[in-house]
Amino acid sequence: MKTSYGKAVHAERLKLRRSPVWLAFIALPMISAFFGTFNYLNNIELLKSEWLSLWTQHSLFLCYFFMPSLIGTYCSYLWRLEHTRHNWNSFLTSPIPLSALYFGKLTHAVWMTVLGNLWIFFLYYICGRLSGLNSPFPKEAVSWFLFGTVGAVAICSVQLFLSLIIRSFAIPIGIAMAGGIFGLLVTNKGMGLRYPYSLYSMGMRANNPNLALDASAHLVNSLTYVFIFTALSILWLRKHEISAN
């Protein structure tokens, strides 16, 4: 017997079936990995820290600018069907609690982000080996992955909220791009941990693998953002009169 949450996750899976949304999560990290490795090999006499240097080349732009936008694209896609035609009526009247419906979407967004992150690290490993790095794979990568994923969940919750309240498919993606760029400025000011779009790049230690991350602050802030934007989304679904298009 499936719970409401299980049914919502299953329904989302059906909506996403045969849709090539995952291709974006494959393509963008590949571009970054290919050119990052190329750049690393071209400047190998300057970049002496082997795996760590390669990581900076792979992650810098991807984590700051493009992963937030990619997550934004996926979240927009998750609400796209509801924003089309009269689908809000069937969504809001389905015999499943609205919170379960929301968590079904959040689960898929997080799942795709985790897969995307795994793909980034897989490419990092393969490119490192192909570049002739014979030293052991850095153990710190586990921490980068875990904290990066937690930061990405915060972005997922923010973007899901934005895509819920904004009917346009494209605008939340533009906001994510702007948020990522603004995150670079905020991180540069030393306030990256307070800003949702910087949590991912800081967790991934993009451009600075030796960064001493305040792990507890990162976790607390990420979870706070997840909690706030999840609550806001569910509240919006419950209280707001969403008109069908």
Added chain:
Amino acid sequence: MITLQMEYRKIKRKKIGLTMCAMMSIQFAWLLWASKNPSEKELLQGWLYNLHTQPLLCAIMMPTVISVLASRLADIEHKGNTYKQLKTLRTAGALYHAKVLCGFLFILAMTVADYLFLLALGYGHGYVGNPDLKAYLLSFVLQTACCLSLYLLQLDLSLLFFNQMIPLVVGLCGSMLGVILMYLKTYSFLPWGGFLSSAIVMMDWNPATRIVTYYYRDFSSVELFALCMIAVWIVLFYTAGRILFTRKEG
């Protein structure tokens, strides 16, 4: 003209102008941040620095900004499923022209705002001397052309695909390519590398003295060819878009 007016009526209250303003303001904030507290040497080269930085920022931001613009202009027909109805009122070619022109006017407004901001930034910081207006005008024309080529590509994709995720992901990948191409060469034949090819100021960094010097670019024949590719892309995307849109069913 009527078809163009119709386009503007369709986008009324869609706040496309506001969206573009918000995205451009991020670019302005970036420029402001990148040029803060200039040293004396930087004040001397400030006007050249502006012309060097502008195409690089555009290479990162514009593909995504333009994909958002094109998607917003095209998705109203997808949502309402009104293509067939519109084609009974106006010819497909006129509809396509109206969309191109409507988007081009947005691009023109954004580019004008961009260059006015550059001038304001220069005078605000107190850069030495006055800007070389011919160089600024040339840079403005080239940037507008690059944006137009990308807009035509994005418009074609947004009109052809019901699922707007595809054109927007292409825009994102284009931004990514733009960033990466910056590290590889000073020109590119790809549509997203047009901003690099059209940069009229280059930078020379001396690793020993750590001094940066900006200078006007002396275009080689390959670089000129890359520059010409912008015009080729415009013609190609326009022709392909018009043919495909005319033949599009529903």
